[in-house]
Amino acid sequence: MNNLDTLPKKKILSLFMTCGFPTLSQSKKIFNEILSHQPDVIEFGLPFSDPMADGPIIQEANKLALSSNLSTQQSLNLIKELSKSKNNTSFVIMCYLNTVRKFGLDKFIKSIKNIVDGIIIVDLPFEEESEIKKSLSKNNIHLIKLISPMTDKKRAQKLLKGSKGFIYYVSATGITGSNKLDFKEINKNVKFLKKMTNIPVLVGFGIKSKKDVLEISKKTNADGVIIGSALIQKYFDLKMDLNKYVIGLKKFIQEVKI
Amino acid sequence: MKTYKQPSTIGRFGEFGGMYVAETLMPLLLNLDKSYKKIQKDKKFKKELNDLFKNYVGRPSSLHYAKNLSKFINGPKVYFKRDELNHTGAHKINNCLGQILLAKKMGKTRIIAETGAGQHGVATATVCSLFGLPCYIYMGSKDIERQKPNVFRMKLLGATIIPVESGSKSLKDAMNEALRDWIKNVRDTFYIIGSTAGPHPYPKMVRDFQSVIGKEAREQILKVEKKLPDYLIACVGGGSNAMGLFYPFLNDKKVKIIGVEAAGRGVKTEETAATMTSGTPGILHGSYSYVLQDKDGQIKEAHSISAGLDYPGVGPEHSHLKDIKRVKYFGINDKEALEAFQTCSKLEGIIPALEPSHALAYLIKAFKNKHKNKVVILNMCGRGDKDLFTAAKAIGFDADE
Ligand SMILES: Cc1ncc(COP(=O)(O)O)c(C=O)c1O
Numbered sequence A: 001m002n003n004l005d006t007l008p009k010k011k012i013l014s015l016f017m018t019c020g021f022p023t024l025s026q027s028k029k030i031f032n033e034i035l036s037h038q039p040d041v042i043e044f045g046l047p048f049s050d051p052m053a054d055g056p057i058i059q060e061a062n063k064l065a066l067s068s069n070l071s072t073q074q075s076l077n078l079i080k081e082l083s084k085s086k087n088n089t090s091f092v093i094m095c096y097l098n099t100v101r102k103f104g105l106d107k108f109i110k111s112i113k114n115i116v117d118g119i120i121i122v123d124l125p126f127e128e129e130s131e132i133k134k135s136l137s138k139n140n141i142h143l144i145k146l147i148s149p150m151t152d153k154k155r156a157q158k159l160l161k162g163s164k165g166f167i168y169y170v171s172a173t174g175i176t177g178s179n180k181l182d183f184k185e186i187n188k189n190v191k192f193l194k195k196m197t198n199i200p201v202l203v204g205f206g207i208k209s210k211k212d213v214l215e216i217s218k219k220t221n222a223d224g225v226i227i228g229s230a231l232i233q234k235y236f237d238l239k240m241d242l243n244k245y246v247i248g249l250k251k252f253i254q255e256v257k258i
Numbered sequence B: 001m002k003t004y005k006q007p008s009t010i011g012r013f014g015e016f017g018g019m020y021v022a023e024t025l026m027p028l029l030l031n032l033d034k035s036y037k038k039i040q041k042d043k044k045f046k047k048e049l050n051d052l053f054k055n056y057v058g059r060p061s062s063l064h065y066a067k068n069l070s071k072f073i074n075g076p077k078v079y080f081k082r083d084e085l086n087h088t089g090a091h092k093i094n095n096c097l098g099q100i101l102l103a104k105k106m107g108k109t110r111i112i113a114e115t116g117a118g119q120h121g122v123a124t125a126t127v128c129s130l131f132g133l134p135c136y137i138y139m140g141s142k143d144i145e146r147q148k149p150n151v152f153r154m155k156l157l158g159a160t161i162i163p164v165e166s167g168s169k170s171l172k173d174a175m176n177e178a179l180r181d182w183i184k185n186v187r188d189t190f191y192i193i194g195s196t197a198g199p200h201p202y203p204k205m206v207r208d209f210q211s212v213i214g215k216e217a218r219e220q221i222l223k224v225e226k227k228l229p230d231y232l233i234a235c236v237g238g239g240s241n242a243m244g245l246f247y248p249f250l251n252d253k254k255v256k257i258i259g260v261e262a263a264g265r266g267v268k269t270e271e272t273a274a275t276m277t278s279g280t281p282g283i284l285h286g287s288y289s290y291v292l293q294d295k296d297g298q299i300k301e302a303h304s305i306s307a308g309l310d311y312p313g314v315g316p317e318h319s320h321l322k323d324i325k326r327v328k329y330f331g332i333n334d335k336e337a338l339e340a341f342q343t344c345s346k347l348e349g350i351i352p353a354l355e356p357s358h359a360l361a362y363l364i365k366a367f368k369n370k371h372k373n374k375v376v377i378l379n380m381c382g383r384g385d386k387d388l389f390t391a392a393k394a395i396g397f398d399a400d401e
Helices: A024-036 A056-067 A072-085 A097-103 A105-112 A129-137 A152-162 A185-193 A212-218 A229-237 A242-256 B028-039 B041-057 B065-075 B092-105 B119-131 B141-147 B148-156 B170-186 B202-210 B212-225 B240-249 B316-323 B334-348 B354-368 B384-395
Strands: A012-018 A041-045 A090-095 A118-121 A146-148 A168-170 A201-205 A224-227 B064-065 B077-081 B111-116 B133-141 B160-164 B190-193 B231-235 B255-266 B281-283 B289-292 B328-331 B375-379
Touching: A012 A024, A012 A056, A012 A201, A012 B255, A024 A041, A024 A072, A024 A229, A024 A242, A024 B190, A041 A056, A041 A072, A056 A229, A072 A097, A072 A105, A090 A097, A097 A105, A105 A129, A105 B141, A118 B212, A146 A152, A152 A185, A168 A185, A185 A201, A185 A212, A201 B212, A212 A224, A212 A242, A212 B119, A224 A229, A229 A242, B028 B092, B041 B092, B064 B212, B065 B077, B065 B354, B077 B212, B092 B119, B092 B190, B092 B202, B092 B240, B111 B119, B111 B170, B119 B133, B119 B148, B133 B141, B141 B160, B148 B160, B148 B384, B170 B190, B202 B212, B202 B240, B202 B316, B212 B240, B212 B375, B231 B240, B231 B354, B240 B255, B240 B316, B240 B375, B255 B316, B255 B334, B255 B354, B289 B316, B316 B328, B328 B334, B328 B354, B334 B354, B334 B384, B354 B375, B354 B384
Parallel strands: A012 A041, A012 A224, A041 A090, A090 A118, A146 A168, A168 A201, A201 A224, B077 B375, B111 B133, B111 B190, B133 B160, B231 B255, B231 B375, B255 B328
Antiparallel strands: B064 B077, B281 B289
16 A cells, blocks of 8 residues: 555645754654644655755755754654554655665664655666666655756656656745745646656745735645645744744644645 | 776766766757767867967966975975966866857857866856856855955856855865756756766766876977876866876876875864765765765765865766775875975975865875886875965964964
8 A cells, every 4th residue: 555546636735844953852743743633745845955956044044954963764663653643644755865875774674664655866766766766666656756847858758757646846946945835837847747647746945925825726736746845944933942833834724734 | 997987877987987867868868968978079179178278367377396305204206287377276267168169059148167275167157258158156154255356356267156055065066056056047057076086977087187287298208308207196176187197198008006095184074075985985975985974874974174175076087096906095085285385385385276285285194205217296286375365364374464
């Protein structure tokens, strides 16, 4: 069973949060709150010292998580513990390749097998993926693909071929947390992708509010959204007060669940 | 050894190299690779670059027989390949001219770069001024502090300097920020990477542009010594000046080649930048190569008195050359480099940059009273003007007195 194979048809909500942020014990509370809303997908970010494709907010989350020497094993243990109450929620890991490589691919897969449904390795392009993809698929873990506005048709066809889970469409050419949303362009590109694939296309990067979520739903053909930086930003807005943050998260998630 | 032919079409030097970047950048890198391949065959491009090398940079740089230093070492005959005489004071300009011509050909209108010592920043700002393109330089705030003369130079040349406050506030973090800028501005921006690091095709492209150093040195030494050198020595940060000198000699089995890394306070300490002595293979800035990392693959901060060598990674081709044992790599610590910096200044009338001072220190240490009748070429890849304040402070000289 892979939860990603039974995602709903529309209005999919995927929430991203960095593991171990701001500390390991507080992170458990945060993920428990997120999980209590049973979003369609939770993306677990594994902190990396040099998160090349992330903006300042997720960078800061990574830095805080790593400042108490969080290990990969601790992050994976956290995910395992949470999976006891995952129900229909899909668990997806989002990370950089060096983390997986250093942990050991086989050991990594063994630790997440039957717990995690998909993985996004941000800096693993199609050209370099074959070995990892094979090992993952043997263990029924989907390798989720990012597609950007820079990806042309020929390349998109290659990326989409045999893709499983969902497509992560990067809505703006930019790093996580960028702010410009161009619905017209998003719609054009999503439509074009949907002609080539049957799996859901989710839009991520730069989605900040209920308004954004509604507009994506109304003005584009996308099957859902991914929200990350906006979720983490709240922690800093609320002056790093965990209790207030958990309440703020609850309110925010209720809002964006449309 | 078979004829050396690296990298593969997908940018592999043996197992090292590759393209490990987000999908947003992949189409750009593939396009860059295609454009680069095209201009390599373009006679007009070659001519344009050669004219600039000759008339703007002042190439060929001379090959100087360092008589006094040779006498002091009491060992081999030492030649300096004098790329410190280049316009802007280091080898970095060779690469920048190549890349900006390519940027022009590709119709890009905005240039970004990272810099550590500021030499690559200055070289980039210089070529941007020459070609009239806006220039944005990412520089760690720690490096801004210790390379002040170069910061002022870049400003005079019209560049905008963007201080980087993340991580160790030095070269690695500047490169992260430059990559993020590129991801955000993919359509109009060309990223001029300053060393043989980063994702394919940069390690190959930068090596090719820098290999003018080795090509010249080969001709020059054959002329004066009527034979190839016995040794080549160069410092290795990301590895561009070293690859530039080494590459045209890789097939000459008899030429022994030595790369010198910065060991900071020592290779056995945590405060080092000697990636190939103290590091392990991993992925940083889009390429698979030796890096300084912990057991979970988190990248460690590097340490060196020389801002240009203060980098926890190294170009993938060096990792390959280390593993096939074609090049040997050694570490030299801050103190040894500072001493060589002074020795060379006093004996040879050449104030070297702190980066090649590491190569000099290795030469003095390892060749003292040895290897007589041998010939060494050392890459004098930069001059010391930019380091005067750092060196004065480290030596205990009050520059304001
Ligand atoms: C004079 C000089 N030498 C060497 C380096 C190190 O770079 P690379 O190893 O790419 O030659 C620098 C970098 O800034 C430099 O300024």
